[in-house]
Amino acid sequence: AFAFELLDGDVRVRNESYADPTAHEYRVRIRDGVPHSCSCPADASGDGPCKHRVAVAIRPQVLELAVQMRVVADGGSTSSGDDDTTDLPCECEQLSETLPCWNCVDAGRRDLSE
Incomplete structure (x- = not known):
């Protein structure tokens, strides 16, 4: 099972299935609303996206929060559009x-x- 933590517009993905989950934490970088790269060895050597990037991509709520966090961290603002x-x-x-x-x-x- 994966655990997610927001990091300045990126996402830390931790694989909780291991005895020492902290040794299996990787940073997934989000660019233009897409999981762009990961700090894991598999992402650097593989042909396609690693399992950490896929884990973020299939969780739209995690991805959206990461994108919103980047906008706020960059000095922008977020709006849901329904604040009356x-x-x-x-x-x-x-x-x-x-x-x-x-x-x-x-x-x-x-x-x-x-």
Whole structure:
């Protein structure tokens, strides 16, 4: 059985079937939404994708999360497209002068460094 961990837009795949699973961890690099390469020896020497790349490719939720993480890590933003919430009103007056309220931070009207 494989375990997955997100790593800055890539995925660490660990084969939990071994007695020492940490000796069987490999980084699958995601490029343009596709498992592009793997740090395992089989991927470097084989003709096709290794089992770790295939394991990521057949799990669309893992792949999508890795792609979203890369966008956020690159300074971009993600949007599911179905967020119809409105900004909450400012509550800064109820707080100390040094910190903005969370509503303003969340809406982008102020940031925590102000």
